Amino acid sequence: MEEGTTVVGRRAVLEALDAGAAVHKIWVQEGTSPAFLEVLKAKARARGVPVSVVPRARLQPFGAFRHQGVVAFLSPMPYADAEALLAGAEGKAAALWVVLDGLEDPHNVGAIIRTAAAAGAEAVILPKHQSAGLTPAAVKASAGAVFSLPVARTTNLVRFAERMKAAGFWLIGASPDGGTDWRAADYRGKVALVIGGEGRGLRPLLRRRLDVVVRLPMKGGVASLNASVAAALLLYEAYRQREGAPWPP
Template sequence: MSGTLFGIHPVLEAIRARPCSITRVLVAAGRHDARVEGLVSAARRSGAVVERQPREAIDRLADGGVHQGVVALVSGAEYADPEQVLERATAPALLLVLDGVEDPRNLGAVIRSAAAAGADGVFLPSHGAAGLGAVAVKASAGAVERLPVARVGNVVAFLKRLKERGVWVVGLDPEGPTSWTAFDLAQPVALVVGGEGRGLRRLARETCDALLSIPMRGEAGSLNLSVAAGIVLFEAVRQRLAARRGAEGGPPGPDRGPAGRTGGRE
């Protein structure tokens, strides 16, 4: 992605995933520990120029971020093509659509959760939301190098296109009438998560096939959006593993099976 990456893990992931995008790797003078030297060797093998710089220069490039003495200057395409992401999605698709997440740290964290859950792609609005800047990339801990992230011009229109493709569009809403465990997430699903504070916007909420909620047991009124998204994404993983075990004739485990769940697009 155009600009800078900082931190050992994000830079190393970028070197491994897209070595041609790395133009220079800057390392703080005096950093010679094994992790940094391993990164330096990988960068040189990829063809990137490696330079030692004063710590102050690294601090300026990272703009206050935790850089661990390493900054990479990168170039190249930032976002995947939405249609290509959909075409390459495995069946049943598991997609994440973000409706106006503004904090880049939340963006990076939710991308990390989606990658860990094996999602096929993440979709962001082209305007009015956080993008793949250095802070989001750092917060993703390298996940943006493994999971395609695409931008869409109109979130609501994109959700309607997904429905036409047979994908269930499911919103995450604290007031949603359906429990996150009561919906059949083993089918093709796009999870829609709203921005900080306001949640899903009205038109996006009205476009969803179902609205899921996670009941709160303690005094906290709500969960961080990346945590809430991770809970639902991994519920989808659990349901899909249970369905696969059942199809293969194995023990069903604790899953209730499709009976008692809502959802199922014809």
């Protein structure tokens, strides 16, 4: 997580406390629901985290994040270790990871992390540069999933993808000009779903390392889907196949 970050929003703050994140203080806006405040204080007390009720004006700097009257301040929390995650996947026959190729919108990053956690993914990999990280906006969009799903960064995503392939991962990317219908790909086994950045899509160097590039059919003159929507479709197709569930008749 970015140094000196904050977590905003009721659900995200409660999730941070439940997950044991390094929260060192919480501000709650005057007039907050007594029922919510009671729950929050109980969880914070169990973790030894002070809760202060503050005037509305104190939370104005966080207004862009729709804080819902609650802001938690966290000590620096490191990203997961990408090398350790890869080493841990070496002997596995099945795994589901998500690789984000330079997404710049933290809301998309957070939304994908949330969906990845819900669909049973085990890790999310980001490039260290030219990518949104775990900013307050991303943490809020993840609805607390960043505290339960490992998110790691790597300095060279193309090289890391090559090492993932050597470790047995099957890399599946998505692009409007992909050669395989998204429902025809095999998402079982050891799979990494690769989602390209907003606007530019998959970078050519990374795309050449992929085993399959799928397409999501579109009508109505739409050129592409939002990155988080495309990721959600692939993640839940992976979930369906891995659970052995049939398509509805």
